[in-house]
Amino acid sequence: PEVDALTAESPTLRVLRGTFGYEAFRGAQQEIVEHVVGGGDALVLMPTGGGKSLCYQVPSLVRDGTGVVISPLIALMQDQVDALTELGVKAGFLNSTQDPTQRRDVERAFLAGELDLLYLAPERLRVESTVRLLERGKIALFAIDEAHCVSQWGHDFRPDYLMLSELHQRWPDVPRIALTATATAATRAEIATRLDLGNARQFVASFDRPNIQYRIVPKNNAQKQLLELLQTEHKGDAGIVYCLSRNSVEKTAEFLSANGIEALPYHAGLENRVRAANQARFLREDGLVVVATIAFGMGIDKPDVRFVAHLDLPKSVEGYYQETGRAGRDGLDSTAWLAYGLQDVVQQRRMIDMSEGDLAHRRRLSAHLDAMLALCETIECRRVQLLNYFGENAGPCGNCDTCLNPPESWDGTVPAQKLLSTVYRLQRERGQKFGTGHIVDILLGKETDRVRQFRHDELTVYGIGTELKDTEWRGVVRQLLAQGLLAVEGDYGTLALTETSGEVLGKRREVRLRKEPERTRPARSSRK
Ligand code: ADP
Ligand code: ZN
16 A cells, blocks of 8 residues: 555545645544545544544545534634644634634635635534525535534533534535544444434544553542652653642642642633643643643643643543543653542542432433442453443553552452441441441441440440551442442431442352552553
8 A cells, every 4th residue: 555655646645745744644544534535424433642633634625625623622723723824724713712803704714715624613503604604615524523522421511512413414415524532332322323423434443542551549648649659750741630629739739839840730710811821831841740620631732741640530431531641642651640539439429419410410420430430449450441441352451550560359258248237237226327437436446526425336346347457448448339339428428338238248249359559659561
């Protein structure tokens, strides 16, 4: 094929080389591009950094008319258009940040057939005048970027995306290409249904990111653990630290800065100007750390992000995968590090309980969290588990924490029985529910005010758990939660039994637990 390409360069290769300056297509790019140039619909699943943009940019240039790109990433449109303009591609965008004059210029250029690419925010399509504008011009293709946003099962559903199904009815002859970096089989099916892409050809690239080392550690002092990681393994490296709340973003950025690591905060509560400036500095300068809520990073293309650290548990495996995927786009060794603890589980369960939306919605959130917990507590290869989640089979990677430092498992049946029976007794005999702290105090036989107040020293389970330390009991609780053998509920994170707890209490089920590793820092494999 290489020889053919040189002797008779196809139109797509000519654009790739002539306009974009790349020598060859990567992976499935060529197949996708040819398919769309030929007028076919496509659904493209490719990990972040895989090269999705070229899949619609090249066909837009090869086909007659303008390629219309629907993207939710308004903040990035200007940059994308600037980058294309630099390459000599005629591109424009329409979104809410423009004034009427700017908008009119773009519309005029589009109608005159001068644009190769037109970026549109999805909500633009709700405006009738935009639809009429599109009808008066010539469209080469529709590209629907971040297509998972159409899925209610996905993690960032956008109602505006639901209208995109109408594109096909209005423009039945214009090819459509939907692209996403996060999609399980369920999300993929939903994208195909909602966007009326049932007959589209699906291109599914592997989701493996072999240069990322996945590590998940039990949280004790997240900030200190993070600092150690950065000082010992990522000195001077650029990286992203994700926190759940704005407050912890601020605190963590201050903490790192106070310890000699230049860190910038990024969250929705900051003034736009500050946020934009911090993002611009992160992209431009070397070795900066951004501490952010998940508002940061969508569509950011910084190749040399060496680590992505999570100080709080992500809400779903898809979110985790997408966020960690921002590390190592240049293909060099990078770290995805997550610290997670019992409190994360308690907090997220509470957020799910309090979330608006119907029961089905809360069930979905719950299922997302369960999958994330299973990834955290696995004693198998992290990568195997992660890829399995996306429907891919893989062998142990040899480069994640569990591969490098295989966790031992131990028979936790007896401790599990003790813990569950404490919860059971409180509930059955006293009609009471308590959080982890107090229940562990009972097991350890501590004489706290609360123990005295409730006369819990009179329970038969009082002091039966001295074989484990406080922190070890918390590990047991966390893992029982992850295995669904225990539940946490309400504002106070009280513990409760589940449908399967009885199997353990009735001695019909053995409980295997993961031994918390002594060393939290595995050696990096020599493999590049
Ligand atoms: P995605 O949208 O899938 O995250 P991008 O389209 O932003 O990925 O591409 C990621 C990086 O890879 C970009 O810097 C892009 O220029 C580069 N790239 C994509 N395709 C090729 C190719 N065929 N040859 C060389 N570089 C490529
Ligand atoms: Zn592994």
